[in-house]
Amino acid sequence: MSLVSDASSESVPMISLSDVSQNFGRDFHALRDVDLEIAGGEFIALIGPSGCGKTTLLQLIAGILEPTHGTVRIDGGDASQARDVACCFQDPRLLPWRTVASNVGLPLELEGVGDSERTDRVTESLEKVGLSSFLENLPHTLSGGMRMRVSIARALVTRPRLLLLDEPFGALDELTREQLEDDVIELSEREGMTTVLVTHSIRQAVYMASRIMVMASSPGRLRRELRIDLGPRDSDTRTSPVFNEQVRLVQREIRSGGDS
Amino acid sequence: MRFLVRRVLPPGLVAFVFLGLWQSVVMLFGIEPYLLPSPVSVVGAACDNSERLLQATLSTGLSTLSGFLIASALGVMLGSLLGLSRWLERGFYPPTLLLQMVPLVAIAPLFVIWFGFGFGSTVTATVVVAIFPVIANTLGGIRGTNPELRELFHFHRAGRFVTWWKLELPSATPGIITGLRVAAGLSVIGAITAEFVSGYTGDSAPLGSIIIASVRTFQTDLMFASVLIASLVGFTLFGLVNLLGWFLLHNWHSGERS
Numbered sequence A: 001m002s003l004v005s006d007a008s009s010e011s012v013p014m015i016s017l018s019d020v021s022q023n024f025g026r027d028f029h030a031l032r033d034v035d036l037e038i039a040g041g042e043f044i045a046l047i048g049p050s051g052c053g054k055t056t057l058l059q060l061i062a063g064i065l066e067p068t069h070g071t072v073r074i075d076g077g078d079a080s081q082a083r084d085v086a087c088c089f090q091d092p093r094l095l096p097w098r099t100v101a102s103n104v105g106l107p108l109e110l111e112g113v114g115d116s117e118r119t120d121r122v123t124e125s126l127e128k129v130g131l132s133s134f135l136e137n138l139p140h141t142l143s144g145g146m147r148m149r150v151s152i153a154r155a156l157v158t159r160p161r162l163l164l165l166d167e168p169f170g171a172l173d174e175l176t177r178e179q180l181e182d183d184v185i186e187l188s189e190r191e192g193m194t195t196v197l198v199t200h201s202i203r204q205a206v207y208m209a210s211r212i213m214v215m216a217s218s219p220g221r222l223r224r225e226l227r228i229d230l231g232p233r234d235s236d237t238r239t240s241p242v243f244n245e246q247v248r249l250v251q252r253e254i255r256s257g258g259d260s
Numbered sequence B: 001m002r003f004l005v006r007r008v009l010p011p012g013l014v015a016f017v018f019l020g021l022w023q024s025v026v027m028l029f030g031i032e033p034y035l036l037p038s039p040v041s042v043v044g045a046a047c048d049n050s051e052r053l054l055q056a057t058l059s060t061g062l063s064t065l066s067g068f069l070i071a072s073a074l075g076v077m078l079g080s081l082l083g084l085s086r087w088l089e090r091g092f093y094p095p096t097l098l099l100q101m102v103p104l105v106a107i108a109p110l111f112v113i114w115f116g117f118g119f120g121s122t123v124t125a126t127v128v129v130a131i132f133p134v135i136a137n138t139l140g141g142i143r144g145t146n147p148e149l150r151e152l153f154h155f156h157r158a159g160r161f162v163t164w165w166k167l168e169l170p171s172a173t174p175g176i177i178t179g180l181r182v183a184a185g186l187s188v189i190g191a192i193t194a195e196f197v198s199g200y201t202g203d204s205a206p207l208g209s210i211i212i213a214s215v216r217t218f219q220t221d222l223m224f225a226s227v228l229i230a231s232l233v234g235f236t237l238f239g240l241v242n243l244l245g246w247f248l249l250h251n252w253h254s255g256e257r258s
Helices: A054-062 A098-113 A116-130 A144-157 A172-189 A200-208 A241-259 B002-029 B039-048 B050-082 B086-101 B106-116 B119-143 B147-155 B160-198 B206-215 B220-249
Strands: A015-024 A027-041 A043-047 A069-074 A083-087 A162-166 A194-199 A212-218 A221-227
Touching: A015 A054, A015 A194, A027 A054, A027 A194, A027 A221, A043 A054, A043 A200, A054 A069, A054 A083, A054 A116, A054 A162, A054 A194, A098 A116, A098 A144, A098 B160, A116 A144, A116 B119, A162 A172, A172 A200, A194 A200, A200 A241, A212 A241, A221 A241, B002 B039, B039 B050, B039 B160, B039 B220, B050 B086, B050 B160, B050 B206, B050 B220, B086 B119, B106 B119, B106 B160, B119 B160, B147 B160, B160 B206, B160 B220, B206 B220
Parallel strands: A043 A194, A043 A212, A083 A162, A162 A194
Antiparallel strands: A015 A027, A015 A069, A212 A221
16 A cells, blocks of 8 residues: 655656646636646646546646646746647547548648658557558548547657646547556556546546546645555456555545535 | 439439429410420420520520639638638628628629629629528538537647648538538529629520510520520539539548448
8 A cells, every 4th residue: 555645756857837827717716826746757647526627737738728827847848839748638539531540640740740751650650559450541430449549649649758648538438448548558658658647537547647636626726646556557457455445545535625 | 223213213203294294284274385385395495496595505504603613712711711710700791691681683783784794794693692601601610610629739739721721621511512502503593693684685695684585575485495404504513512522521421421
């Protein structure tokens, strides 16, 4: 059992948010006074009740939202300038009129990467998710799990150092979701990516992350930090007593936050 | 063969029965040809005037097609511009709507004053009636672009033009095709109406002028033949739009997949 609640930084933080607040309109405080440091290579999960600002926090890290107050830094630079960030959403978000290859290549196309390099990297990326024989398929001919894989390949194609997961795989059946969770853990370890997962699934957070930030709502803020250590995951991890014990602890933590 | 049986046989049968009934009613009740000509006499009138009608069809067809193409291009551009901002939409949509509400017959003479008899005024009238459904459906399609895909483009810092070209325009294509289908029919109406007004009756008179002239001289059979040909022009244009729609959409859009 290793639930440690103190923050510790192993190295120079990859992501650092200091004193960040986000308001929408005059009165709605989506986030207040958030301080968070995430080290390179770390797998962190943000979890909390709906409306606690987890997706807002992710958008701030992604640099598509400017904080009302405070600073968000990626590698010491401004978040909106950071290039090697990729994101996977709850649903695959593929363009239905484009083939798999063309969908995966979209981020490179928007960056202005040339044709031949794009083809190489699309092929490489689809190999990583095991879909190299579906280059010319249109999204509607694939299963839900395969479409999600295409969207993971699209995230990997930019060779990101930071991977953001916004409630991923929520729309998939349980078996497919568990398979994809394993795949993402393996990929992010192999590629040495820093990964931030936003989720409302406690089991997903405990299974995938090494650190969980529990959030509270109105105003959205970080309430508590929990460290998870399950060791290497295998097929029995999800049914092990250690795993279930940690799930229960996180559950308790979230409930006690809801009362205050 | 299956295609013939399933798609051509039903409408063919209906048309055959309808024409048969029409012919027998005219013959049985001895209806005067100037009131209602029989199908056989309509075909006869078409053959007797074949050269004139061919000329007219080419003239009207060219005006219709030109007007339709201009309305399509301009409509997609204007619809896309209105899609840029709510402010533009609020400002310019009402006047666009007015364009649709003004009765064409009432303003067609004005186009004749401005552009003279013939091609110029006919094409202008065609554009004016045909453009609205293209604008409205383009705008609707762009507004209907999946917000999650917009977020994806925003995440990748795609610019306004790139987002339009790679996301909004393809998303709006099913709507644009619907708009073009409506515009195809309206184009013929626009061209014929303008030709009514210009009332030109020389050797190279277009279909609209022949219709008006034949009504005045009680050549009802010739009028029927001209109307029929005008409908065929519209039908052909409609078919071309459907072909374009199939070509662009059959791969991915459920409405066109069969």
